[in-house]
Amino acid sequence: MRKITEKIISSFYHGEKKIISNTRTDGKSIWLHENEIVRIKNGRIEITNAGWPTNTTKERLNGLAGVNIHQKDFIWYLNDKEWNGSWIKIPE
Numbered sequence: 001m002r003k004i005t006e007k008i009i010s011s012f013y014h015g016e017k018k019i020i021s022n023t024r025t026d027g028k029s030i031w032l033h034e035n036e037i038v039r040i041k042n043g044r045i046e047i048t049n050a051g052w053p054t055n056t057t058k059e060r061l062n063g064l065a066g067v068n069i070h071q072k073d074f075i076w077y078l079n080d081k082e083w084n085g086s087w088i089k090i091p092e
Helices: 003-013 055-062
Strands: 018-020 023-025 029-032 035-041 044-047 069-072 075-078 081-083
Touching (some): 003 018, 003 055, 029 055, 035 055
Antiparallel strands (some): 023 029, 029 035, 069 075
């Protein structure tokens, strides 16, 4: 995991604000290039690729507990199930 991801995810889990390069968190959401990719809604963490299925987006999301995203033939898989990148609650 990249240091940026590690520090942003840690701050997110601790409810702290942090900005590093192109990624920021207010402790309630995470933004990559000003696109919200992680949020807490109704006490649950939700993720999206915000329409940007890039390696950086995938790397940031993979920093979260319970998230394992990989790609095969341009299709993203979240925890071994095909995923179109729209908002989804991650497993507890």
